[in-house]
Amino acid sequence: MGKVKVLIAAGGTGGHVYPAIAIADALRDSSANTEILFVGTKSHMEWETVSKAEYDITSIWISGFHRRFTIKNLLFPVKLATSIAQSLFIIKKFNPDVVISCGGYVAGPVGWVATKMSIPLVIQEQNSFPGITNRMLAKNAELIFTAFGDAEKYFPNEKTQLAGNPTRKSLGRTNRKEALQAFNFSNNKKTLLILGGSGGARKINQAMQKHIKTLHNDLGLQIIWQCGKRYYDKLRSDTKPQNFEHLRLKDFIHDMPAAYAAADLVISRAGALSCSELALTGKPSILVPSPNVAGDHQTKNARSMVDNGAAKLVTDDQLVKRLPNAVQEIIDDEQRLKEMSKAAKNLAQPNAAEEIATEIIKLVRNKKQN
Known part of the structure; x- marks a missing residue:
């Protein structure tokens, strides 16, 4: 040809x-x-x-x-x-x-x-x-x-x-142990990955900023927090990530295969690509649909994941109030994590x-x- x-x-x-x-x-x-x-x-x-x-x-x-x-x-x-x-x-x-x-x-x-x-x-x-x-x-x-x-x-x-x-085919190919090492994380702690889309998500960032001490200190989590370039400088100044040993605050994550491989639970917007990547990597998730999109399509995307047992949905206006409890009830439940992971993989194409x-x-x- x-x-x-x-x-x-x-x-x-x-x-x-x-x-x-x-x-x-x-x-x-x-x-x-x-x-x-x-x-x-x-x-x-x-x-x-x-x-x-x-x-x-x-x-x-x-x-x-x-x-x-x-x-x-x-x-x-x-x-x-x-x-x-x-x-x-x-x-x-x-x-x-x-x-x-x-x-x-x-x-x-x-x-x-x-x-x-x-x-x-x-x-x-x-x-x-x-x-x-x-x-x-x-x-x-x-x-x-x-x-x-x-x-x-x-x-x-x-x-x-x-x-x-x-x-991206590379998403499912990273070894978990190597991924944890890439973030200088321990194998003995649970890891939470926060994704706000390529531009970041204001409400997710607000909820994280309010509850960072609870998630990091009280729940003992390792946290990879992608906040978006426009929010990064202010969050770095306000949150002072240097005070949290197991927090990695990022404006943008270039090595997404490692981020997914390291994560036990993901908090994410419900964009179509995010949902597809969560399915491909088999990651349990808390989905927070953006209310500012045409046709409310992120809620429809999230519902599809929730109905199949792969995710939990928390609305944008409820996230600040519900974040710590929503994370704790999933990340502390090994059986639920396994079931959600399996359900996510079943949706992968x-x-x-x-x-x-x-x-x-x-x-x-x-x-x-x-």
Whole structure:
């Protein structure tokens, strides 16, 4: 078939970027003759994360449209026109066989230009309630892959497949003993992992700050707390992590395989990727859905985990009050931890990236033959 050139548009958050990288890995593994280029923005996490994954990335100038009036909205038409021109230039220069949209504002202009140039567009949607970019692009897409059955009603039925969320294969490969050593932790204490998503979560951080002494001193836990870059400096100043021997306060965790492997229990937002990673790693969790997302999709994600016995749900407004008790009742119960871990693993779809990659290669092959 010759070389396959793949352009992947994904940006904004880890929920869009990490599945995109997982698909890229699967495409590269399936054929050494695959050339992959990412499109993102320089102002978001993809700029560093994609490069760290050893893929080339180029940028366009785009951001979201704010629902309430802001000065930034006045720039939006200019950004949109510029991003379309930049997308046209990138696509003409790279000449991809297929374009993949994994969501985020960056995917809008890239996907739109691709369909106007008759280049096959593939969508991968991570959430039960699809983002606006993928909903807009769906009509002209050739293939759409969803992670939740709930998402299928928003897309044309004949080209939509339920595949699960692509997750990083490295997540399940780290040895627990080595992971604990990486954080300078003991094998004789339970470890709590706090994840607020790639940007951090204000309410989770507030609850942790209030109860850090109870969790660390009274319950005797080792704690890995990813708080997000925008909260890190203030939390470091207010919490004084140097006073807590078994606390590791991080703005961002680059070695997620080690963090998951070290954890006995995870407190996390209920983004689609987080839920998929918890399933893949078999980690019991306390899920705190963000109330600030479209279609309340994080609550739907969390309910699916809870109904299957893999997680406990605590609402955002109840977390500060309930955090210590919620942690203690799970982390002290060995039998419950085992049952939740097993239930989480039963929800895992570890081959999602490979299945998506196979279908993409098949699509490109059919297009080249015709």
